[in-house]
Amino acid sequence: xxxxxxxxxxxxxxxxxxxxxxxxxxxxxxxxxxxxxxxxxxxxxxxxxxxxxxxxxxxxxxxxxxxxxxxxxxxxxxxxxxxxxxxxxxxxxxxxxxxxxxxxxxxxxxxxxxxxxxxxxxxxxxxxxxxxxxxxxxxxxxxxxxxxxxxxxxxxxxxxxxxxxxxxxxxxxxxxxxxxxxxxxxxxxxxxxxxxxxxxxxxxxxxxxxxxxxxxxxxxxxxxxxxxxxx
Numbered sequence: 001x002x003x004x005x006x007x008x009x010x011x012x013x014x015x016x017x018x019x020x021x022x023x024x025x026x027x028x029x030x031x032x033x034x035x036x037x038x039x040x041x042x043x044x045x046x047x048x049x050x051x052x053x054x055x056x057x058x059x060x061x062x063x064x065x066x067x068x069x070x071x072x073x074x075x076x077x078x079x080x081x082x083x084x085x086x087x088x089x090x091x092x093x094x095x096x097x098x099x100x101x102x103x104x105x106x107x108x109x110x111x112x113x114x115x116x117x118x119x120x121x122x123x124x125x126x127x128x129x130x131x132x133x134x135x136x137x138x139x140x141x142x143x144x145x146x147x148x149x150x151x152x153x154x155x156x157x158x159x160x161x162x163x164x165x166x167x168x169x170x171x172x173x174x175x176x177x178x179x180x181x182x183x184x185x186x187x188x189x190x191x192x193x194x195x196x197x198x199x200x201x202x203x204x205x206x207x208x209x210x211x212x213x214x215x216x217x218x219x220x221x222x223x224x225x226x227x228x229x230x231x
Contacts (some may be wrong), residue, residue, distance in 0.1 A: 050223065161212050
């Protein structure tokens, strides 16, 4: 009877030892997989659509502001690519992006120092920026923030600006410094495929060509949705 009890106890102890060993091996495999995942850099690329909620700023013509200027909300799209190096544990990265925006500008007739003045046109901008990005590198959901700078190339098309006896029509061009800061959430669908949503604040000061030298202190909030691949 005693021998049988000892035999049963040994079997139970052996089973417990097997469970402990298997659990340890599983944890070790998980640690190894995590270390392997963070031991190499991540390179990614994405495309996105965006909508802009623009802040109204007065159009400046010939050094004088045109009051009650309206800058309508717009839409656009873009591409981005970046890298999270292994030596940052894939927490800090650098990103390059390009995106286009379109916004209509309207300044109603008003009285100025040179007489009656008004303006309208459409701003088409193509923006190229490089940003520093910091994220929380979880397996499924990755919140991130970033800040960047670059340049904005813009066209003022359909221009119809009047200041007293002077006027400007056609197309005007400018390339200006631009900056942004942003935050978002990335969701990994598979090991390579991900989707993301992002909010950003974007700003540039446009000083277009032409006889009346129109300019605009452009400010907008942007909401973007996109899809991408990591490598």
